Amino acid sequence: MNFIPSILFILSLIVSNSIASSIITQSQSFSDGEIIVSSKGLFEFGFFSIKDPNKRYVCIRFKNISTQNVVWVANDGKPINDYSAVLKLNSSGSLVLTHNNNVVWFTNSSTKAQKPVAQLLDNGNLVIKEDSVSKTYLWQSFDYPSNTLLADMKLGWDLKRNLSKCLKAWKSDDDPTPGNFTWCVVLNPYPDIYMMKGEKKYHRLGPWNGLRFSGMPEMKPNPVFSYKFVYNKEEVYYSWSFNDSSLISTVVLNQTSYQRPRYVWSKAEESWMLYSRMPGDYCDLYSLCGVNGYCSSTNSPICECLNGFKPNFPEKWNSMDWSDGCVRNHQLNCINEGFVSVPNLKIPDTKNTSVDHDESIGLEQCRAKCLKICSCMAYTNTNISGAGSGCVMWFGDLIDIKFIPLGGQVLYIRMPASELDDEHRRNLRKKVLIVVFAALGMLLLAIYFFYRFRRRSVVGTSKSEGDYERHENDMDLPLLNLSTIIIATDNFSEKNKIGEGGFGAVYLGKLGSGLEIAVKRLSQSSKQGMGEFINEVKLIANVQHRNLVKLIGCCIQRHEKLLVYEYMSNGSLDYFIFDHTRSQLLDWPKRFHIICGIARGLMYLHQDSRLRIIHRDLKTSNVLLDDTMNPKISDFGMARTFGGNQIEGNTNIIVGTYGYMAPEYAIDGQFSVKSDVFSFGVLILEIICGKKNRVRYRAKQTLNLVAYAWTFWKHERALQIIDSNIEDSSIVSEVSRCIHVALLCVQQYPEDRPTMADVILMLGSEMSLDEPKEPGFIKRRESIEANSSSSRKDISSNYELTITSLSVR
Ligand SMILES: *[C@@H]1O[C@H](CO)[C@@H](O)[C@H](O)[C@H]1NC(C)=O
Ligand SMILES: *[C@@H]1O[C@H](CO)[C@@H](O)[C@H](O)[C@H]1NC(C)=O
Ligand SMILES: *[C@@H]1O[C@H](CO)[C@@H](O)[C@H](O)[C@H]1NC(C)=O
Ligand SMILES: *[C@@H]1O[C@H](CO)[C@@H](O)[C@H](O)[C@H]1NC(C)=O
Ligand SMILES: *[C@@H]1O[C@H](CO)[C@@H](O)[C@H](O)[C@H]1NC(C)=O
Ligand SMILES: *[C@@H]1O[C@H](CO)[C@@H](O)[C@H](O)[C@H]1NC(C)=O
Ligand SMILES: *[C@@H]1O[C@H](CO)[C@@H](O)[C@H](O)[C@H]1NC(C)=O
Numbered sequence: 001m002n003f004i005p006s007i008l009f010i011l012s013l014i015v016s017n018s019i020a021s022s023i024i025t026q027s028q029s030f031s032d033g034e035i036i037v038s039s040k041g042l043f044e045f046g047f048f049s050i051k052d053p054n055k056r057y058v059c060i061r062f063k064n065i066s067t068q069n070v071v072w073v074a075n076d077g078k079p080i081n082d083y084s085a086v087l088k089l090n091s092s093g094s095l096v097l098t099h100n101n102n103v104v105w106f107t108n109s110s111t112k113a114q115k116p117v118a119q120l121l122d123n124g125n126l127v128i129k130e131d132s133v134s135k136t137y138l139w140q141s142f143d144y145p146s147n148t149l150l151a152d153m154k155l156g157w158d159l160k161r162n163l164s165k166c167l168k169a170w171k172s173d174d175d176p177t178p179g180n181f182t183w184c185v186v187l188n189p190y191p192d193i194y195m196m197k198g199e200k201k202y203h204r205l206g207p208w209n210g211l212r213f214s215g216m217p218e219m220k221p222n223p224v225f226s227y228k229f230v231y232n233k234e235e236v237y238y239s240w241s242f243n244d245s246s247l248i249s250t251v252v253l254n255q256t257s258y259q260r261p262r263y264v265w266s267k268a269e270e271s272w273m274l275y276s277r278m279p280g281d282y283c284d285l286y287s288l289c290g291v292n293g294y295c296s297s298t299n300s301p302i303c304e305c306l307n308g309f310k311p312n313f314p315e316k317w318n319s320m321d322w323s324d325g326c327v328r329n330h331q332l333n334c335i336n337e338g339f340v341s342v343p344n345l346k347i348p349d350t351k352n353t354s355v356d357h358d359e360s361i362g363l364e365q366c367r368a369k370c371l372k373i374c375s376c377m378a379y380t381n382t383n384i385s386g387a388g389s390g391c392v393m394w395f396g397d398l399i400d401i402k403f404i405p406l407g408g409q410v411l412y413i414r415m416p417a418s419e420l421d422d423e424h425r426r427n428l429r430k431k432v433l434i435v436v437f438a439a440l441g442m443l444l445l446a447i448y449f450f451y452r453f454r455r456r457s458v459v460g461t462s463k464s465e466g467d468y469e470r471h472e473n474d475m476d477l478p479l480l481n482l483s484t485i486i487i488a489t490d491n492f493s494e495k496n497k498i499g500e501g502g503f504g505a506v507y508l509g510k511l512g513s514g515l516e517i518a519v520k521r522l523s524q525s526s527k528q529g530m531g532e533f534i535n536e537v538k539l540i541a542n543v544q545h546r547n548l549v550k551l552i553g554c555c556i557q558r559h560e561k562l563l564v565y566e567y568m569s570n571g572s573l574d575y576f577i578f579d580h581t582r583s584q585l586l587d588w589p590k591r592f593h594i595i596c597g598i599a600r601g602l603m604y605l606h607q608d609s610r611l612r613i614i615h616r617d618l619k620t621s622n623v624l625l626d627d628t629m630n631p632k633i634s635d636f637g638m639a640r641t642f643g644g645n646q647i648e649g650n651t652n653i654i655v656g657t658y659g660y661m662a663p664e665y666a667i668d669g670q671f672s673v674k675s676d677v678f679s680f681g682v683l684i685l686e687i688i689c690g691k692k693n694r695v696r697y698r699a700k701q702t703l704n705l706v707a708y709a710w711t712f713w714k715h716e717r718a719l720q721i722i723d724s725n726i727e728d729s730s731i732v733s734e735v736s737r738c739i740h741v742a743l744l745c746v747q748q749y750p751e752d753r754p755t756m757a758d759v760i761l762m763l764g765s766e767m768s769l770d771e772p773k774e775p776g777f778i779k780r781r782e783s784i785e786a787n788s789s790s791s792r793k794d795i796s797s798n799y800e801l802t803i804t805s806l807s808v809r
């Protein structure tokens with residue numbers, strides 16, 4: 001254009017030679033030819049299409065990833081319909097995109113720059129700087145997020161510039177125009193993060209409480225991700241990052257599913273794996289239970305009024321329309337009032353709050369402050385880290401409270417004097433119970449460790465013991481009276497007996513309230529009963545999911561050890577699928593629903609619950625069905641828990657059932673989440689075929705189900721194995737996908753098998769799947785058969801010996 005800039009251009013070319021292709025210098029212009037610049041890291045900036053090849057966008061995307069790779073779009077909403085657009089960094093430091101001489105998009109930089117450069121940084125941030133050495137940015141793409149939050153990006157506010165950085169979902173998968181679904185930090189007195197559908201609040205993450213967001217208990221310190229929430233006069237933002245920079249992950253706002261999934265790139269699978277998502281369940285939907293109500297996903301129905309409150313319109317409330325919420329039983333009058341503490345909550349919407357972050361303020365002072373103000377409804381600490389500090393007070397109704405059994409917070413709610421008396425009595429009773437239970441618990445623990453040490457002579461102590469200690473306090477299980485249970489089960493009468501579980505008989509009971517329960521009476525002779533009992537009670541008390549059987553309470557009295565579960569009216573899955581008549585009740589859609597439910601329950605055990613739990617005895621008789629045929633996994637009495645990274649273990653006692661056991665578990669006692677995956681694979685095949693996977697270890701035998709399915713699969717006739725009862729209702733693509741997934745699960749080597757998270761992804765999508773390798777157990781049998789008769793006898797009897805000595809059942 002004129003003389004000086006072109007000299008500068010040449011100069012800056014020389015200067016930027018070393019950083020080569022990540023830099024755009026002034027007056028350089030680029031026309032559509034795909035890549036403009038490429039960072040040293042994972043990203044590139046250029047002209048790309050998203051789905052429709054006739055719509056060109058200037059984007060930042062992942063270099064090496066071919067799906068869902070676009071992380072930022074410049075001209076969103078203004079696609080260019082040919083290849084003739086030009087991008088240029090003009091002399092005043094603006095990137096300008098022109099098409100047919102019309103400016104389509106440009107960056108605003110307020111400062112006049114001398115030798116501006118634009119650079120794509122390694123973390124995917126496109127920045128414009130005054131010159132190539134400057135450390136400050138005149139403009140940066142991270143200030144204008146699209147639908148994706150990358151590591152190091154800030155979601156929140158630059159208060160000095162009055163600039164809010166929000167995620168905005170794309171209108172649709174092929175149209176990056178910002179839709180009306182957004183995720184923003186909101187500057188309430190106590191900042192919060194809302195997901196908005198248009199003008200309506202859709203989900204609220206809860207404020208940062210010093211450790212995590214109040215509504216996201218799973219966000220705890222871990223060696224992989226680190227999370228940060230910064231709150232000062234200049235900035236308020238959330239950001240996350242990786243410890244290991246070779247990992248790739250994105251947080252994406254999605255208007256199709258109205259969710260905010262986090263994906264992690266799997267290099268092995270070359271695909272995105274779903275890592276977590278928000279909202280996670282119904283209770284995450286904003287204010288589902290109305291004002292002064294709270295939501296608990298393990299309750300049925302899920303909404304309840306807070307203690308001291310009653311439904312505003314009882315009829316509507318009882319018909320499950322909770323929108324009108326709850327009102328106080330007794331009005332407040334500001335005389336002799338006090339507070340009740342309600343633990344395990346996501347704290348309410350912070351719009352009408354007043355906050356003091358002063359670290360010297362403790363709970364007592366906060367309480368005193370709140371008590372003095374008649375309209376103060378509730379209070380708690382703003383920072384629950386350490387002893388707790390800071391003070392937040394609520395005014396007006398309490399909205400959007402979720403019950404979070406693990407990792408929730410305490411909220412102190414104002415109550416009139418009349419309610420407090422009741423509360424006081426209740427507390428007293430609770431305290432007595434706690435004392436009694438603590439004494440019993442100590443006794444049990446002593447016995448438990450006694451047995452444990454006797455049993456575990458070789459195996460070193462695992463991390464899980466530490467976990468038991470720490471989670472001790474989490475146990476909040478109702479203790480039921482033995483006499484109550486005796487009445488409920490008609491003194492364990494034979495006619496009430498509904499099954500014989502792993503460690504004893506199961507009885508149907510009916511409590512005074514009419515609630516039906518299943519009582520598991522642990523057999524007194526069982527040597528390992530006590531340890532297992534404690535194990536099970538603690539695990540199950542802490543682990544709740546809609547596809548897991550819920551533990552209602554327990555009873556340890558006289559010589560009885562009893563576990564009380566919710567009753568599943570339809571019994572277990574084997575009762576249906578292995579019976580030719582009853583299996584007609586389960587058409588393909590129901591079976592598919594059951595398969596997916598079991599997968600979700602198992603994934604929860606493996607990775608989403610706070611403890612990592614390996615079931616170790618997954619089988620059809622351990623899958624119970626509720627009255628609408630929803631599957632729930634039962635009997636995790638034999639599961640072991642692992643803290644942190646320990647995902648494999650070695651055991652000297654093998655539990656489990658032949659036919660479902662993975663080879664490495666049955667033979668070497670090696671168990672891991674992958675041995676559960678094996679059992680799950682067998683389960684899928686059984687559900688599809690309506691046949692049991694019988695495994696006999698004698699050489700002469702008919703093929704077992706896994707081998708049978710494998711043989712048909714190899715000959716591309718997999719669909720011939722399905723139960724004749726589902727032939728009419730089956731959807732071919734779904735059935736064959738399930739068989740394919742099942743065969744991936746039963747592969748011989750654990751490392752080849754997918755994780756349950758992969759399985760769920762596979763079942764729920766159309767993605768292409770790997771070819772399964774040969775299943776476990778087949779090779780061994782063939783090699784046995786191949787041997788000469790004399791040595792065969794040897795091997796097979798040895799083999800049998802191993803198996804029997806492993807048996808404990
Ligand atoms: C991108 O892929 C190529 C070949 O597939 C590989 O050589 C290169 O290392 C990859 N780059 C990154 C940053 O992963
Ligand atoms: C650079 O582009 C911006 C945005 O289009 C414009 O406001 C500015 O005047 C341009 N500067 C020059 C020197 O052309
Ligand atoms: C540039 O600034 C104007 C006015 O301040 C604003 O309307 C426009 O959205 C800004 N454009 C970009 C790309 O930031
Ligand atoms: C920030 O911007 C909004 C509009 O975008 C305006 O309503 C508000 O007054 C501004 N705040 C300050 C402190 O400038
Ligand atoms: C949104 O989610 C749907 C299905 O859950 C998926 O197919 C789609 O690719 C996602 N869109 C984006 C932009 O991530
Ligand atoms: C959001 O946008 C979608 C599609 O663009 C539309 O169907 C929906 O009604 C909008 N919702 C609101 C609350 O504006
Ligand atoms: C990051 O990882 C390294 C080793 O991988 C570890 O030593 C360090 O403690 C980790 N840092 C955090 C903050 O987790």
Ligand SMILES: *[C@@H]1O[C@H](CO)[C@@H](O)[C@H](O)[C@H]1NC(C)=O
Pocket residue numbers: 349351352396397399
């Ligand atoms: C805040 O208070 C106002 C007035 O009392 C009320 O209308 C509004 O619903 C409250 N909002 C929240 C989120 O508590």
Ligand SMILES: *[C@@H]1O[C@H](CO)[C@@H](O)[C@H](O)[C@H]1NC(C)=O
Pocket residue numbers: 210383384385386387388389
């Ligand atoms: C919360 O409290 C802990 C311990 O007292 C302190 O280290 C931390 O800085 C506090 N966090 C905030 C955000 O104030």
